[in-house]
Amino acid sequence: MPAFTLPRKEKLFPSVRQDVTASLVVFLVALPLCVGVAVASGVPAELGLVTGIVGGLVAGLLPGSSLQVSGPAAGLTVLTLDLVQHHGLASLGAVVLGAGLLQILFGVLRVGRWFQAISSGVVQGMLAGIGAVLILGQLFAALDRSAPGGAWANLTGLPSLLGGGASLAAGGIAVLTLLVIAVWPRVPVVSRYVPAPLAAVLVAVLATAGLGLPITRLEVGSLADVLQPPGAAQLTGLVNGTLIGSVLVFALIASAESLFSAAAVDRMHTGPRTAYNKELVAQGVGNTVCGALGALPMTAVIVRSSANVNAGARTRLSRVLHGFWLLVFVVAVPGVLDLVPVAALAALLLQAGWKLVSPAKVALVWKENRGEAVVLLLTAAAIVATTLFEGVLIGVLAALVKTAWELSHLHVSVVTGPDGTRLRLSGHATFLRVPRLNRALDELPADGEAVIDCGGLGHYDHACQETVREWIQRQRAVGRTITLIPPAPAHP
Structure with a gap:
């Protein structure tokens, strides 16, 4: 009936306006983080932007979680860096492609809910360990120094930062970036329109240019020049077992991180709940596309997702548009990113690593359940001392022993x-x-x-x-x- 048409339209247009506004906020949050994650992963900055675009335009269109936003995540930088160092950048696409197909299989087999059965101590320990590894690496980048190597080498190499060779100018820009991130939310008049990460990077760009500081800046070129679709040699590695271990680890951790993020986002709003198996398929399709392009792996990202919810998003239109804005920016004004100092991006990732470690959450777990806290700390320490895969296995074993002991x-x-x-x-x-x-x-x-x-x-x-x-x-x-x-x- 005509009487019902007008109210339906009245509800539609405010929703579209809210989604467009939210998409711009998410775009501004995602832009520096896409680039920063790529740099920390040891790959060209453009690949992080490609993954952000795919996360919006591909995964964003698919059903699963309506308000969750996907893109390159800080939680996978350690895995990606290790893979690139040992197998080369050319193998990245094959591993991400294989992980995406495996995620689709997980969703089709309806195993999404099983990821919730993983001990919370292991999951929080995994995130804390990844955060610690990220911090150890980005401390060097914040001072314009190359990290010695793995997490343990970076830890033992920290005294060398005080022995000379570090750029005090770069360190000053990193500290300035962190200060802006901390202070910006206290200025609600502007912080509601300009996210803290973007404001911090803009301040760092202006300070670096205004003072003429001789520090390292980004080098961003054409997206087409950096795309490396996997070739026959890399795809063969999926069959003969050379890369199959990496595929499994990428798929499991990316799936777990995405579904735990979905659970957190569901608690932030009153809209439709996440369909876990459909979300796994959406993440798998996104990673399959990223792999075919040779880009970074993709997960749902809690930072962008929370920004999307807090900005008033109502439908998946906001996350699709955020990917569109990323694409428009890269095509229209790619040279702007060349002004960004690497130290500023390192500071963003130091903050991201600190959030992953989350000392307050660790203290809360210790207060509520000492056994779970021991599993958390053991998992995190094992990841720093060994590798991510071995550390998680040690954490799972510790959780099983704890459970058996308690029962x-x-x-x-x-x-x-x-x-x-x-x-x-x-x-x-x-x-x-x-x-x-x-x-x-x-x-x-x-x-x-x-x-x-x-x-x-x-x-x-x-x-x-x-x-x-x-x-x-x-x-x-x-x-x-x-x-x-x-x-x-x-x-x-």
Whole structure:
């Protein structure tokens, strides 16, 4: 009916205006971060912009999470840098392409919710470890120095920053950038229109140019010149196993980061909730396109997503338009980025790394659950000391051991009477409690009848069964009468 047409239009146009406004805010936040992540990943700055464009124009169009924004993420810089250093830039596209196809498979097989089963301690530890590695590398870039190598080499090489060779001018620009980021939100009149990261970079550009500082600046060329679609040699590496480990790690971490970001974004608004499996497919399609272009891997990014929600976005139009604005900027005014000092981008990534480490969150976890905090700290430390993949594996193992220990509450009671001794076991008898079980058995009287009552056990694993069985056999061999009461059968 005509009466319903006008209200529908009245609702549509304000939504479009809000989405356009939000898209401009997200574009301004994404622009310096796309470039900064690319530089930290050891690849040309243009590749970060390509991934940001794909995140908007491709992943942004697909269903999944309506307000979540995708692009190159600081959380994947460590993986990308390691891959490029060991296998070359040409292999990046093949790995990202393979990871994207694997993410699509995850979504089709409906395993999106399974990513929520990962221990929060491991996830937070992974993010904290990545943040620490990012900080260790960007401290050198902030002083116009090349990082010595991996995280451990960077950590042990920190004293060399004080030994000369560092650019005090670059360090001053980095500090200025961090100060602007910290102070800018306190000026609401302008901060609501110009995001802090962009304002900080603009101030750094003006200070560098005005003072004529001799520090390193970005070098940004044509997007077409840096695109490196994977060739036959790189795609063969996916088949013969050379790169398959990297593909798996990229896919798992990118998927986990995107879905955890989705959960966080869902808590920021009251609109439609994320469809996890569809979001995995959307991320997979985006990474497949990025891989085919030889660009950086893509994830959902909480910084841009929160900016999108806070700017009043209502539909996915805002995230699609942000990719369009990135494309227009790169095509229309690419030379502007050549004015940006590398130290300013390093400062942005230092702040991003600090947010990933999140000392306040670590302190909160320590206060609420010491065991989970130990898993978090162990995972982060292992990532710094070894590699991201090995560190996460160590964290998962630690989480499994912690869970098994917490579930393994074995209660032992001994009653001695005129008819002999009764050892009663209740709770959960797992392999972690074998030492305690052995001690309880060895402390029983050496003679007389004994009853081993396992009727109160809710779980009785093979290791504990073998321990009790072997003890009974030894006692019966010397003539003792031992009675075993097995656990009660489980009810269906």
